[in-house]
Amino acid sequence: MGAEQGSMIGSFLPLIILFAIFYFLIIRPQQKQVKAHKEMLASLEKGDKIVTSGGLIATIIKPEEDFIKIKLNDDTVVKLDKAYVAKKVEAGNENA
Numbered sequence: 001m002g003a004e005q006g007s008m009i010g011s012f013l014p015l016i017i018l019f020a021i022f023y024f025l026i027i028r029p030q031q032k033q034v035k036a037h038k039e040m041l042a043s044l045e046k047g048d049k050i051v052t053s054g055g056l057i058a059t060i061i062k063p064e065e066d067f068i069k070i071k072l073n074d075d076t077v078v079k080l081d082k083a084y085v086a087k088k089v090e091a092g093n094e095n096a
Contacts, residue, residue: 041082044068049089052080057089 044050048060050070058070058080067079 040088041085044082044085044088051086051089053084053086 044060044063046060046062049057050060050068051057056072058072058078060068061071061077062069067081068085069077070080071077
């Protein structure tokens with residue numbers, strides 16, 4: 001019986017190692033990225049510049065719970081779902 005348990009653990013060892021590699025190289029970094037994006041969305045304020053998922057650069061007029069009112073130019077104000085905010089443009093990168 002002891003030899004059967006040893007070979008069973010030995011046969012699962014490569015699978016366990018493969019799962020550990022996937023966790024540390026794929027799953028964990030993705031979880032960190034999602035957490036950082038949620039924190040960025042929570043910290044958005046009036047006057048911040050953002051880039052949408054569609055590539056539009058806009059200025060926030062009024063952050064709301066699920067949506068954000070943004071100004072694309074002097075005349076155009078639209079409402080954007082927070083899920084479509086790709087990133088916040090930092091003060092030094094306004095010409096990006």
